[in-house]
Amino acid sequence: MKIRYLFTCIILFMTGNTLFGQQTPQINIKYSKLLATYDFVQKLSDYYPDNKSKEIFKASKYNIPKYTDLLIQFDTLRIVESYHFQGYPSGQKSPVSTTALMERNLINASSIEEFRSLSFGIVPNTELFAFSAILEQFEPVYESLIYLPNNEKFENKLMSLDDYVQSVHLADYFETGLKFYNAQWDYAVSIDIAIIPSISDGGFTANAFLNNAVSEVPINFVHNDVLFCVLMHEIFHNVYDWQSLEVKNNIESWFHANPSPNSQYAYLLLNEALATAMGNGYIYEGLNGKLDKDSWYNNKYINQMAQAIYPMVKAYANTKKPIDKHFIDQYIKTYDENFSGWAKELDHILTYRYILTDNENDFSYFRKHFRYANHSAYGTPIDQNSLDKMRQRPITKIVIVSQENEEKLNWVKNTFPELKNWTYNAKKEFIQTTDLADKTKLIIVNCIHSSFQDLFEETFKNKQIK
Numbered sequence: 001m002k003i004r005y006l007f008t009c010i011i012l013f014m015t016g017n018t019l020f021g022q023q024t025p026q027i028n029i030k031y032s033k034l035l036a037t038y039d040f041v042q043k044l045s046d047y048y049p050d051n052k053s054k055e056i057f058k059a060s061k062y063n064i065p066k067y068t069d070l071l072i073q074f075d076t077l078r079i080v081e082s083y084h085f086q087g088y089p090s091g092q093k094s095p096v097s098t099t100a101l102m103e104r105n106l107i108n109a110s111s112i113e114e115f116r117s118l119s120f121g122i123v124p125n126t127e128l129f130a131f132s133a134i135l136e137q138f139e140p141v142y143e144s145l146i147y148l149p150n151n152e153k154f155e156n157k158l159m160s161l162d163d164y165v166q167s168v169h170l171a172d173y174f175e176t177g178l179k180f181y182n183a184q185w186d187y188a189v190s191i192d193i194a195i196i197p198s199i200s201d202g203g204f205t206a207n208a209f210l211n212n213a214v215s216e217v218p219i220n221f222v223h224n225d226v227l228f229c230v231l232m233h234e235i236f237h238n239v240y241d242w243q244s245l246e247v248k249n250n251i252e253s254w255f256h257a258n259p260s261p262n263s264q265y266a267y268l269l270l271n272e273a274l275a276t277a278m279g280n281g282y283i284y285e286g287l288n289g290k291l292d293k294d295s296w297y298n299n300k301y302i303n304q305m306a307q308a309i310y311p312m313v314k315a316y317a318n319t320k321k322p323i324d325k326h327f328i329d330q331y332i333k334t335y336d337e338n339f340s341g342w343a344k345e346l347d348h349i350l351t352y353r354y355i356l357t358d359n360e361n362d363f364s365y366f367r368k369h370f371r372y373a374n375h376s377a378y379g380t381p382i383d384q385n386s387l388d389k390m391r392q393r394p395i396t397k398i399v400i401v402s403q404e405n406e407e408k409l410n411w412v413k414n415t416f417p418e419l420k421n422w423t424y425n426a427k428k429e430f431i432q433t434t435d436l437a438d439k440t441k442l443i444i445v446n447c448i449h450s451s452f453q454d455l456f457e458e459t460f461k462n463k464q465i466k
Contacts, residue, residue, distance in 0.1 A: 026190035027170060029162055031154075033147070034115060035106040036196045037135050039216065040142040044071050052199050053146065062141050070134050077131055079123045087245060089252040090394055091268070091352075091375045094241045098122050100209040102131075107194045107212060112136045146199060153219040154197040161195060161217070164224040173232060173283050180278065180313075182322035183242040193231060208234035225287045233279025240271050254328040264394055264439035265343055266335040268352045268375065269305055272297070273331075276306035277313040285314075299372055301339075301348050308334050346370065346463040349441055352395035356382050358403045362452050382408050387415040394438040402447040412444055431459040441465075 043053040057063060079102065082095040101122050109115035116132045123131075147154065178185060189211055196216040198204070204227060206215040213231050221227070243251075255267040280296035291310075297303040309331055316327060335342075342348040350370040354377045355363060363378050375395050379386045382399060390397050401408045406426040413419045418436050424446070432444040447455060 026187075027165070027174070028190050028192045029158070029165055030107060030192055030194050031158055031197070032107045032194050033139065033143075034109055034112070034135065035103060035194050035214070036147070037139045037142045038103070038106055039196050040146060041071070041074055041134060041138050045075055046071070047075060056145050056199075057141070060145055062145070067137070067141065070137055073130060074134050077127050079127050079131060081123070089248050090392070092248050092252065092271075096210075100212075103214070104192075104210050104212050107192055107214075112139070150197070150199060150219060157197050157217065157219045157221075158195060161224060161227075164228070168228070168287060170228065170232070173286065174235070176282075176317050176320065177232075177236050177239050177278055179320045179322060180317050181236070181239045181243060181274075182247050183239045184244070185239075185242060191235065204230070206230045206234050208238050211238070213238075225284065229279050229284045229287070231279075232283050233275045236275040236278050237271060240274065250325075251323065251328065254325045255332070258329060258332050260332050260336050261435070261439060262335050262340055262343055263332050265349060265352075266332050268395065269301060269335075270331070272299075272302045272374065273305040273309060274313065276302055277310045278317070281306060281310045282314055282317055301342060301351070305335065305339065308338055343441075344465040346460055346465065347372075349396045352376070352440075354379075354390050354393050354395055354397045355400070356380070356386055356390055356398070357400035357452070358382055358408075359400070359452070362400050365453050365456075382411070384411055384415070387411055391415055394440055396441050396443070397436075398443045398445065400445045400447065400452050402452065405446055405448070409444070409446065416442060418442070429455060431455060433465055 040053055042048060043051050044057055048054070080097065080099055082097040084095045085093045102119050105115050105118040109118055112132050112135060115135075116128065119128055119132075122128070174191075177183075191211050191213070193213045193215065196214065198216045198218045200216075200218055201220070204215055204217045204221055206213065206227075208214075208231075213234050215227065215231055217227060251270075252267075255263050260266070276297045281291065284292050284296075295303050296306055312327065312330055312334075315321075316323070347370065350366065351372055352375040353366065353370070353373065355366060356379045357363070358381050360378075360380045367373075377390075377393065377395075379390070381403075382401065387399070390399075399412055401412070409424060409426050413422055413424075416434070416436065418434055422432070422434075424430065424432065426446065427448065428446070429448045429450055430446050432446075434442045434444075436442050445452060445455060450458075
């Protein structure tokens with residue numbers, strides 16, 4: 001049976017914002033069998049929670065050593081690396097990951113051979129060839145167990161999404177977003193949205209990277225308006241990332257010039273707040289004629305900030321006005337007047353965290369109890385070099401000392417000028433919280449007999465700083 005892989009919707013619109021002359025951007029809706037196979041293999045991994053794909057595979061004729069050994073090998077592949085762009089404000093330019101480049105190639109390739117050719121040099125050959133071989137072996141497994149039994153429903157879902165995209169003006173919203181974010185885009189480069197029809201029940205997933213967005217959509221999901229609002233939310237993260245160095249430096253300077261003690265945590269929240277206000281607010285209202293009465297984002301800080309700034313975002317978007325100093329000052333004022341108490345809530349300030357400890361087991365505590373992390377860094381052991389690196393990052397800093405306490409506390413004190421007059425007893429357990437000049441918090445934990453977790457939870461009851 002011939003399988004249809006691709007549904008393409010080309011949306012044309014005019015804009016004066018491109019540097020390259022091309023004025024007909026393309027937004028493509030695709031089904032990629034290779035990407036769907038990769039997603040399927042990931043779901044079969046021992047590291048992935050139980051799901052319908054894993055259940056079907058385990059009950060199938062393919063649950064034999066030939067394939068289970070490949071899954072074990074898949075979990076050992078070293079294909080995750082990234083590189084950063086120099087000179088951009090900290091945390092305001094996303095690194096490029098090897099997995100993003102490889103996923104884009106899976107979306108664009110029509111065969112494993114073409115994928116291998118496109119991906120050559122991204123990761124070591126041994127890893128690329130093994131990765132490709134595993135996908136090649138699992139492609140017929142995915143087709144047999146998932147695609148063919150649901151072929152008609154899959155195609156109907158893709159057709160409904162294609163029809164919906166043609167009936168709404170996503171191009172207008174994309175152009176509005178470019179102007180609002182003051183970002184530029186070469187419209188000769190298409191934006192490719194890869195849809196993976198899912199046999200799972202419930203909601204959908206969405207993420208964006210480079211010039212791509214990916215969404216796994218249950219075949220029984222009917223709320224296309226919500227789906228495309230979330231997809232545009234993710235695309236607006238990319239638009240934020242595309243801002244020029246000059247624009248990003250201007251925005252950072254406006255935050256730094258503002259006297260509010262909350263300006264840095266407001267700044268750290270900006271990307272998600274704007275994408276939510278634009279995607280889940282502005283576009284949803286445009287598609288439905290009214291705002292969504294439910295939560296716009298499953299995180300109270302992002303949701304509440306996005307809704308609070310929405311009237312201002314809408315006014316700027318409607319007038320095609322880019323973010324400026326007045327917008328940033330009003331944004332910070334909104335944070336100050338409505339949410340200044342958030343700076344004492346660990347769930348908020350640990351969304352952006354740098355953890356240094358002598359015991360790397362401490363990292364699992366944060367990943368388990370503060371699962372939402374937007375900017376995060378972890379380091380061990382504690383030494384002068386790691387402390388100097390930490391000081392440069394304008395996010396919440398936690399130093400957990402449990403070995404050679406006297407020496408290491410002295411290093412901490414000497415690293416941060418704000419601790420110049422700090423006195424302490426290195427032989428006594430304590431937690432010290434300090435406001436730093438970069439308007440973030442430094443939390444020093446000195447462990448002697450108690451575990452870090454016990455000391456931390458005893459000090460910060462209800463995850464609150466007193």
